[in-house]
Amino acid sequence: MKLQRFNFLNLAVLFLLIGILSSSFYTIERNGMLNYLADGVNQSLFRLEEDIQKTLQQDHLENVQALLDQGSAINSGIRILSVSLDGHTIAVSSSRSLIGKVIEGEYLPLTQISEGLVENESLQYESEVTYFSGATKKRALLLVDLDKAYIFERLNNIAMFYALALFLGLGATALALLVGVRKLIIKPLERIAQRAQNQDIIAEKHLIEELSILDQTLCNSFHSMQVQQEHLKEALDESLYLDGILRTVADINQLLITAKDVDELLMNSCLRLAEHPGYELCYIALKEGESLVVQAYSNDPTEYLHPKMKIPTEDLTDPTVRAMKEMSTVIIDHLEYENSFGPWRFIAETGLYGSVISLPLISAIDALPLGVITLYTKYSEGFESKEVSMLEELAGDIGFAIRSFTQREQLKYYLTTDSNTDLPNRFSLVEVLSRESMYGLAIINIDRFGDINEVYGVSIGDAVLSQYGHWLRAKIASWKNIELFKLGSDEYALVATQCNDLKLFTDLLENLISTTQKEVFRVEGIEIVLTITVGVAKSTEQVLEHATAALKQAKRNRHSLEIFSSESKQEQENNIAWYKRIKEAIEDSRIVPYFQPIVDNESGKIIKYEALIRLVDVDGSIVSPYQFLEIAKKTKLYPELTKMMITKVVKLFKDSAFPVSLNLSTQDLTNHDLADFLEETIHENGVGQLMIFEILESEGIENYSSVSEFVDRFKAIGCRFAIDDFGSGYSNFDHLLKLNIDTLKIDGSLIKNLPHNRNAQIFVKHICDFAHEMGIKVIAEFVANEAIFHQVKAIGIDASQGYYFYEPSPIVVGGN
Incomplete structure (x- = not known):
């Protein structure tokens, strides 16, 4: 906006403010005069009311007329004064024409005369006059009609005069100020603005010193800007170059x-x-x-x-x-x-x-x-x-x-290659297994490789793995559709691609199995011979799991090669289902002991009991350990089963006079956590002299040092030990010689054949005599009928256990 236009705008705003101020003054002055007049009317009527009251009490109505005539003449603002005795008609009035007429219009209370004049410009007011006529109290109305011409027109003219005078005075003063401001400030500013627009660098002197300073400052700024503009242009060129x-x-x-x-x-x-x-x-x-x-x-x-x-x-x-x-x-x-x-x-x-x-x-x-x-x-x-x-x-x-x-x-x-053998690793194998052209997978495991590490050391073991990997690579080099991989530890994998004949693949694997056995691997002068086990599976979404399952099946069956089949898959699904059932049974405390008495062959009396594990299914049926115990041993649930059996058996027999035996697997005997739990339970309940632990000979005992340490630890607190299922393993008499055993239980597979198998009789007799020579008691298992019992007794076996005497029962038969 230009300065001249701004000047006129300021002038208009100034006069508008003056107008508003004058109008406000007018309103204030008018209202003040009306309030003043109202006060005067009030004062004039105050005495008139008293006089009318006295006159009415004296019952001189004609004198009221005189009072009203005098009252209207007292104050110029009052036009008519009237009195009504009944509140409806006018009895006396300063205007004779109104006498006897009905009261017309709305009369405000006289006390509201100030508000009525200022806010509503009301001209009619009334005041109640109370008087006594004899003993009767009566009321009359004093009606006041004000003179509009006198009150509003005259007063408005006075207020308007004052407002106009104020307006003209302020307007003249504003014009004078405006002329001075224009000459001293606006005109110099216009010239300064013009020089600023022209970017003039020569300043001008002004009457007002601040304007001279402003003019000089602007000129200096424009001079500095011209210099900086040149520098900025140079910087811009440099910036564009650097931007590039x-x-x-x-x-x-x-x-x-x-x-x-x-x-x-x-x-x-x-x-x-x-x-x-x-x-x-x-x-x-x-x-x-x-x-x-x-x-x-x-x-x-x-x-x-x-x-x-x-x-x-x-x-x-x-x-x-x-x-x-x-x-x-x-x-x-x-x-x-x-x-x-x-x-x-x-x-x-x-x-x-x-x-x-x-x-x-x-x-x-x-x-x-x-x-x-x-x-x-x-x-x-x-x-x-x-x-x-x-x-x-x-x-x-x-x-x-x-x-x-x-x-x-x-x-x-590093992610895709085994550093020791330089073969593709498991990560690479997983990628290859996703190919549509993949036909089959074989996992090769080196048998008992842990023994090589234990005997010769890890460095020799790594060297053997490396040599065998290179040997396998050379063996399959002519097979363009076979890829070799190194899995973890001691396992390798072969993937057959673009092959439709499983027999060709298994022929290759059979050849590798046989040639591996014939090959001698030499590391630092040591000659090592390897054997391998292979699991094979055809291509599916779970081929790796299936090949692994086939390998485990081969290990269990002691086969060199096993091919995954639907039966293997069914076994896996069955194992998963049993795992869930066992886990739920542990959580619900549905693992319970059944007790079978052991009878002295001479007296026929019960001398002790064996606690046998059972699983109570959700429908209340009893599940034999033959259905779930082997599966439990392959999971982390097995130690929980043993602990639950120990807890429940000890609780039942802690106050009994009869010993009780519990079966312990080699897995139990080498579990340090379980051993600590068992020892603590025995000490807390004081049942050391009652506990007999049966070691399952049928599992095979390999770590004699750990087992012997367990036996010595618990014999020291009064426990006894027995070899269970004796005659079912491969190194039976080694167990008797190496372990400090108290009792020998001959396996039922030998006992049940005694009545009709001479070889069984000779073998059992030999076992019994050998045990007695070593001071070991002998118990016959699976004594199912009288014929077996007579043979057992004739051989000299000390005690019997079987259905001929008692079946396993959830209660302790014949005991406390």
């Missing part, structure tokens, strides 16, 4: 993300840098041993550079060599004055370049350079400090990217 470099750097940083390998990264970086208007030739050389080798370069008009070109590192004038050795940026300006003789100087002279910069590719702080990036430009002073900083940052990013690519390749190798 920044865009180039940003593009190359994008290449760092999208490049597939180092070669693509380096080539695209060189090409993109050479596209920048300031640069001409770019090449990147990486360190290989003690040499610098050119890996990528942009378009070379000199035709000097070529792929894998080696840069002489003995030429210390070469900026590329210097940047590598000094690990810092090297810049050489004014190449036209350089007298060096080297490849870099030949490139500069042939390409007519003015300056060169070489930057080391350093991937991290304190890291050695991976190589050097070199740029040539036409300008003799071609590199500014900010530009160098951006290029140094770019060189660091490229160095970091090179290192990342290298580490990525290394990581990929």
